[in-house]
Amino acid sequence: MAPESTSDVDMKAEILAAAAELFQRDGYSRTKVAAIARAVGITPPTLYWHFESKEDILFEFLRTSLQEFLNRIEAAIAGLTDPVETLRAFAVAHTRAQLSQLEQAQTFLSMTYSRTQLASSLPKERYELIRELHRRHLDSARDILRKGAEQGVFDVPDLNATAFAILNICEYSALWFQPGGPLTVEQVAEMNGEFALRIAASPHEPRKE
Structure with missing residues (x-):
């Protein structure tokens, strides 16, 4: 071909x-x-x-959007070994990726996390492919948190709950952020990086700066 x-x-x-x-x-x-x-x-x-078909358009939009999103985040944390530095970079990159393509991010949110359009419109095989990409992102967050907990710099009673809390802070920035508003994309991204560390940081260990 x-x-x-x-x-x-x-x-x-x-x-x-x-x-x-x-x-x-x-x-x-x-x-x-x-x-x-x-x-x-x-x-x-x-x-x-x-x-x-229209289904092909929906699937391709979701697949390519999420793949590009994951590529950006994985590139941002590649080579990092310190969990604190990695978690901050992860949250910053996630937020930056969301807000740099705001309209696309808002559409993607509405079709995935609302559990309406995606679940009802894609056949099982394609739905599972999209879920696998989501799972890859969640697994990355959990892996960072797990390593930090093992080193004593994170206090994570539940990996899933903590990972989802951090992802939601980054993800839903696309719903309230206003271009031209008081905060820039970079400021929101850096704030979310700090919020992620506050959620995960151990109260017994000083956080690395």
């Missing part, structure tokens, strides 16, 4: 972006393929040249 041309890749990106906006505004079930095509300025047959 011949590789996709740049124009094909660009068109797919436009379709995914338009679909994401419509999914967020109107809901997945009420969004028609014709509406997605119209938003991009193409005909439905042209859209079907790039995607076989």
Whole structure:
């Protein structure tokens, strides 16, 4: 199979972006393929040249968004060994990734963590693929916390509860952050890095700065 041309890749990106906006505004079930095509300025047959179905568009948007998100965070913590430094970098990178593409982050939240669009719209096999990407991110957070607890710098009575608390702080920043507001993306990211350490830090050990 011949590789996709740049124009094909660009068109797919436009379709995914338009679909994401419509999914967020109107809901997945009420969004028609014709509406997605119209938003991009193409005909439905042209859209079907790039995607076989609306389900394919939803799956590809979720998969590529989450994969790019994970790549950014994993790159930010690569090579770090100190749990305190790693947890801060993890939370900062998570927040920065969310807020740097705010509209996409808001759409992604609405289709995954609300347990509505994603659970009801993707078949089991595809749903499990998306869940596996989520699990990879959660496992990364738990691994950082586990290492910190073993070294005595974190106090983590329950790995899952602590990991989810930190992830939620970072994740839901996309719902309240206002571009042009009193806080910049970088300020929110750094604050969330500090919040993550406050949640996990052992009261018996001084936290490394």
